[in-house]
Amino acid sequence: MNILIMGDSVGAHQIGKKNLEASGTSMTHLVQGMPYPNNHIAVTRTKGGSVAASYRTNGGMLSEELLRNGPLGVSAHHVLALKNYLFTHSNSSDIDVVILFIPAGWIGTETEIVNAVNLKSLAESVRMAGSIFGAETVILSTIPVSNNIFRLEKNLIPVNRLILRVAKQYREETFDNPGERLGRVKMVMALDLGKYTMHLVYANALSMGLVKHERNDYAITNVSIGVLDEILHSHVLTTTTHNGKEILRPMALQCKNLTKTNKSSDCPRNAIYVDGMHLCMKNVAGRIQAGIACLISCAYPQVPSYSLLEVSDCEQLCNEKYMSVAPLTV
Structure with missing residues (x-):
């Protein structure tokens, strides 16, 4: 299974890098600083013969507009390099699972973030993940608390509820009606990183x-x-x-x-945030990685025959278990 984590410095560089390190093999930088300094792709081969990748684009979300915006968006040069690597090392040029972290820090003010993350942009991000990378499963992350957005009841919680609702509605509309899918994407799930933070x-x-x-x-x-x-x-x-x-x-x-x-x-620094935006990954990465793995297992269950309710319950259990500070139990 080929997995791509996409986002800005928090999503791709921090969380994506930890995902690559967890594979246990050496990391390769396919494209770094070309044509724009902050945009890069790192990959690693997993022990099972697949590829894990991290793609930093400061635009983070996928859209037609960002495809035309080189400094922030997706570069054809980057995509081609990734697809060539996938084909060479996994016999497939497609990504199976795309995990999207919304680049709140690059969007603007709190109001601009709330306005930008809407039903249309989220649906377009899901569709583009399928059309560009061939993804069949997309995991949308809710936005974490940070210096960029910390008005909880007015801004952060409503926009994160929208992200959760988009994932739920997509499953409900497409589970029994494959014709309603956004391109190749069959499954959309949500990682509630906002709640965890x-x-x-x-x-x-x-x-x-x-x-x-x-x-x-x-x-x-x-x-x-x-x-x-x-x-x-x-x-x-x-x-x-x-x-x-x-x-x-x-x-x-x-x-x-x-x-x-x-x-x-x-200010003596705490063990959660480096600077109010970037996370202290050595302390918080474990639950994030476990949450991602849990959601992927929901999308690809061992028993192929499963119901919509079972998938939604599985997503809820993953977020309740890992996106909190409650002690983990076996």
């Missing part, structure tokens, strides 16, 4: 003493979401860029303790 940030806020410990399992509830939303806006750090622009960063995203000042330089 909310759990992590809430647990960190509890550890910092910003909120009282209401529950024994650190689980986030509808009530605590409102509390966390307020904390992210009332306890902030300030950073000044090289051009004098002031950036506000929620303290709970970056610090492990409360600071005496609101300067980012005075």
